[in-house]
Amino acid sequence: MTTTEHRVSVWPWVVMAVAGLVTFVAAMTVSPDVVQGQLSRIMYVHVPSAWLAYLAFGVTMLGSAMYLWKKTLTWDRIALASAEIGVVFTGLAIGLGMIWAKPTWGMWWTWDARLTLTAIMFFVYLGYLALRRTTDDLHARAKRSAILGVLAVVQIPLVHFSVIWWRGLHQAPTIGKPEGPSMDTSMVVTLLIAVFMFTTMYVAMMFKRIELAKLEDAVLVAEQTSSGPVAGEAVSAPDLMRGS
Amino acid sequence: MSFFHQVMTITRRDLLRERRSGEVLWVTLPFGAIALLLVPLAIGTDAPTLTKIGPGMFWIIVMLFGVLIAIRQTNAETTAQRDLVALTGLDPAAIYVGKSLASFLLLLVFELVLGIVTIALYDVAPSDLGVLLAVFVLAAGGLSLLGTLAAGIVATGQSATALVPLLVAPLSVPLLLGATQALEAIQLSRSSLSWVLLMTIVVLLLAVAGVLSARPLQETT
Amino acid sequence: MSFFHQVMTITRRDLLRERRSGEVLWVTLPFGAIALLLVPLAIGTDAPTLTKIGPGMFWIIVMLFGVLIAIRQTNAETTAQRDLVALTGLDPAAIYVGKSLASFLLLLVFELVLGIVTIALYDVAPSDLGVLLAVFVLAAGGLSLLGTLAAGIVATGQSATALVPLLVAPLSVPLLLGATQALEAIQLSRSSLSWVLLMTIVVLLLAVAGVLSARPLQETT
């Protein structure tokens, strides 16, 4: 395997930086919410993060399903990359949510259904990543994690509808509502910009992560085809007399 | 040989082993019952609260022990035993269904006994037995399919066993949701159909996933 | 060889095995945490209720999994392994204490992690950390001693397995009661001394019972 196959591209970093900057500026310049005040600015990162997590885990599901069908490792890498990025975004949503929760609800965390289910979703995909560590055999790993990757997706609807199924503290849908968003248009626009920027960021991250995954797999393959230690050589003829 | 016959072979084996070891009947079941008995002790007996949390408690216990029941043998199975089963040439899909079926039956018993304890302890009056039964069956089915599938996913090495809870518990949320909401619905004599449907869908999903993944999973072990 | 050294030998072995299999850390602990997470979903989210039942839930989970943790290895132990340990000439009492100590340490970790989850989830504010710590330590100690004792009985034969819940249930009640009541007492800033004393007595009783029964139990294997 020649190294030229593994050009390390730089542009994704640039894209991520730009997208991040634009989101920040947008979130800071828009006029704050009447009720929430400055705090509402957190929303422009909190909500897109959550939605991007959905997107990422959705892509993981697709990649997994495609792997089970096509049995090509490319799909497995897509699933992995997306899951890992999704975990990051979920973590971001939770983290920001907690920062937001402290002043608004007066506590970092509470028993609210959406919070709980978001946390569980976070753990399941951590589990997905952990599951991948339990074997070095590329296809065994892909198969096993693919099954989970498909099943775990049920949590997206769970998290999304949780606010309806269990009445809790957390904001009910204000944008996703059928009768149009019940929010100031400038806020909606800013939110949409943020979401768009986050999506481009996601795409860039995917490129980076898949690139890395290729390298990792290559290393594994190399290790497994290289002339490693021979198991049998560990055993030699005993010489008891050395002891006496 | 017919798929059904293969399934029954595995189910019979598992039930026979259970009858000998009595693990579920004599350890898991009493523990579950004790857990339910201890709850009032722990949270201080106060009738309205108990009635409120009763069904929830019941489902939590069923959920936890259901998984323990469904993954019990896999942890115990030795390489020699796995080899034996593999060389009988049984279809992995049949093995999956057979194992699930055995766990399902055990879980049903588990649910019924604990259900009685719950009713006695938390005086929750069960209404609309039809729906109740449907929910019990679906919950038991879902949990056993899920547990068996998870056990299969991780049946490769010790390190993998670690992931069973991470896989199972969260994925059982929709089952838990469906079960609790359906029962709440019949309590408030609202329609529980949508929740029963939700559970049915989850069960079917798990069955399909398990059957389709049975071979690929066995190949990797 | 000193009794203490013998105890530490067993404790080191158990902790090393746990580190390899990661059973407690990766199976039992997540299960417990997830159970705590799911309770609110199951019983319908309603702040006052949750705050009321929060501590109780915590103790129920600790109780159930505590016993599972304490009896975990014995179920796995083979005759050859038992023979090996027996022929090292280690004093059965030391083995009992050593096993209990290992379980105790694992349980303490378990309690701490779940304690944090509980506080976060049910916003119960812990006051009087001194008593809290004492209760945690006593509960962990009692459960590990109890579980190890039960495991010893199990090890004497399949049929004995049935006894475990019967043995554990009654003995764990005073522990549970003591723990919950002591914490409630400090919540209401009443004196929790009597409850802490109750727990201490139970722990001492269990320790004595375990040490005295260690040899007779081993003989029967």
Place this chain on the structure above:
Amino acid sequence: MTLVDLDKVSVRAGAVRILQDVSLTVSSGDAVGIFGANGAGKTTLLRLIATLQPSAGGACSILGIDPSTAERYDVRHRIGYVGHAPGLYPELTLLENLEFVADARGIDKAMAGEALGLVGLSGAAGRRTDHCSHGMQRRAEFARIVMLEPELLLLDEPHSALDADAIDLVDGLVHRTLDRGGAAVLVSHDRDRVNSLATRTHEIKNGTLL
């Protein structure tokens, strides 16, 4: 007729190489003896042939199929494998263990008791497996072979833990299999016994077949 054909097959556990470039052909009528030091790779080779151990390179053909494909489910019932550890459920009786196998293979359950009788265990048929001695458990494994009459015998140290009578039984099993046009691979440290039984023998050293 060729039953087993391995061409430069390797087996690895992660980075560790267990078998390397093993080539072996077993045709009907062959009884191949395999010798080698502890840890050389004999059991691994046997499990590889039994389609139980995935290979990490090379070409395998077992009973005419490629074991890495799903076809292996169609040939596995023609393989008779007896490993180090007994493939029995300790909490079941010997009879129940054999009945399970008969059941799984769609054979009349009565054959199970019969087979136990043929290996001299009719008296212990109803005894829990974990109450049976090591040799009795080994015998029960061979009862499985007697019952299923597989084409390809793969025996890992077949003579260990068996008394003289049982050893004759095993040798008889091998001969009958060969007479039926089957084949056998015998892994052992007991060179004399296997030499007298095998039509050909190989040495395995540090994972390479000599």
Place this chain on the structure above:
Amino acid sequence: MTLVDLDKVSVRAGAVRILQDVSLTVSSGDAVGIFGANGAGKTTLLRLIATLQPSAGGACSILGIDPSTAERYDVRHRIGYVGHAPGLYPELTLLENLEFVADARGIDKAMAGEALGLVGLSGAAGRRTDHCSHGMQRRAEFARIVMLEPELLLLDEPHSALDADAIDLVDGLVHRTLDRGGAAVLVSHDRDRVNSLATRTHEIKNGTLL
């Protein structure tokens, strides 16, 4: 000096009589070979002598004490027993397994690695036990004997699953034990090997020692 003295000892499992009126004396310098059919009671006899199997009648004296009393805890460290199944923890490495024993016996842990070297396993000392072959695990068991140098060796089919080198090791161990004034009881189906090793042999038949 008499190390083992059994007088009309019986062992039962519920209603089943496993050993009946077994009388046996083993003095220092003795290497007693025990032969018998599968299920005759050899392993039970060995575990009885190892103070691991309670007797149901008769008088036992092992290393001068009555094993039914608590005194047995004072002599057990002088007994070296190797059974059918390896007494090892699969999730630990071979070295860790031996270090545990060394620790339990208050011996310097360094001896563990040394002993593994002496049985030819220094290369596999860090390998998980369940990743070691059957024979390697047997060797590790004998490494325990090498390390502890017990007075009374009780070996159940000592030669099975071992390659030629390891067999010499076992025989060497027995000889050294006898030279140190110890004794050995060897249960086996391999009469030739044990005959060449034993100072005297017995037959056991349906639980009675002939």
